[in-house]
Amino acid sequence: MVKFLKYQWELFWLALGFFSRIPIPQSTPYSEERMNRSGRYFPLVGLALGAIVYAGYWAFSYVLPIEVAVLLTMILSVLLTGAFHEDGLADMADGIGGGMTVERRLEIMKDSRLGTYGTITLILALFLKWQLLVTLFGSSLISPVLVLLIGYGLSRAVAVTLIYDMKYVTDSAGSKSKPLAQRQTLAEFWCAIAIGVTPLIGIPPVPASIMLVSMMILRVLFQIWLDKRLGGFTGDCLGAVQQVSELTLYIIMLMMIQ
Numbered sequence: 001m002v003k004f005l006k007y008q009w010e011l012f013w014l015a016l017g018f019f020s021r022i023p024i025p026q027s028t029p030y031s032e033e034r035m036n037r038s039g040r041y042f043p044l045v046g047l048a049l050g051a052i053v054y055a056g057y058w059a060f061s062y063v064l065p066i067e068v069a070v071l072l073t074m075i076l077s078v079l080l081t082g083a084f085h086e087d088g089l090a091d092m093a094d095g096i097g098g099g100m101t102v103e104r105r106l107e108i109m110k111d112s113r114l115g116t117y118g119t120i121t122l123i124l125a126l127f128l129k130w131q132l133l134v135t136l137f138g139s140s141l142i143s144p145v146l147v148l149l150i151g152y153g154l155s156r157a158v159a160v161t162l163i164y165d166m167k168y169v170t171d172s173a174g175s176k177s178k179p180l181a182q183r184q185t186l187a188e189f190w191c192a193i194a195i196g197v198t199p200l201i202g203i204p205p206v207p208a209s210i211m212l213v214s215m216m217i218l219r220v221l222f223q224i225w226l227d228k229r230l231g232g233f234t235g236d237c238l239g240a241v242q243q244v245s246e247l248t249l250y251i252i253m254l255m256m257i258q
Helices: 002-019 032-063 066-081 084-098 102-110 116-137 144-160 186-202 205-230 235-257
Strands: none
Touching: 002 032, 032 066, 032 144, 032 186, 066 084, 066 116, 084 102, 084 116, 084 205, 084 235, 102 205, 102 235, 116 144, 116 235, 144 186, 144 205, 144 235, 186 205
């Protein structure tokens, strides 16, 4: 049992090191197999990031107006993740928006330069997130910590479970996501979901069910869309799905408290 728990803890450290800029112990063992297995803890990384970001908001909101506090909170989030998911959203927007064939779309997505589609998508997404969080945090009907834990945890569960039943279409040997995205077992699929839905325990059953079903539908629609446009997924697509899922959850929360 001790060996099993130690292994799981090491997998979590790998996931934290991959999906964030938070330092992890240098002694953490690494292999492509372990990196692949660590994907189950992507939603747990989201919960950890959500907790840290909430702590930042709590401190900022004591001395600053809510609009400024939320903006600083978003900056903190980007610093913690290295804009990992936002970068994926922008790259996917450039690729799918600017390419007429699957090959061309994948080629554009590998380009480090930011294009028109990616720029517009990123600006609108960040502004929308700021506006949604300002409104949600200003409401007394839902706690900011729950908003962030649900948004950060469940959105990452939606993204990482795409690995289970989709084809990884990036063939670049230097792809950072390649060790993670090769395969996912059914047990890891359900582990990620179980972690991602945990924050929903903190809200009433009906809103929780609405958000859960909405994420299931969103996942199916994204899978169909990505299969049609790319023939599968890339690491950028996972980042994009995370961002879109997070924004969708905030929109649903806002609709339910109006």
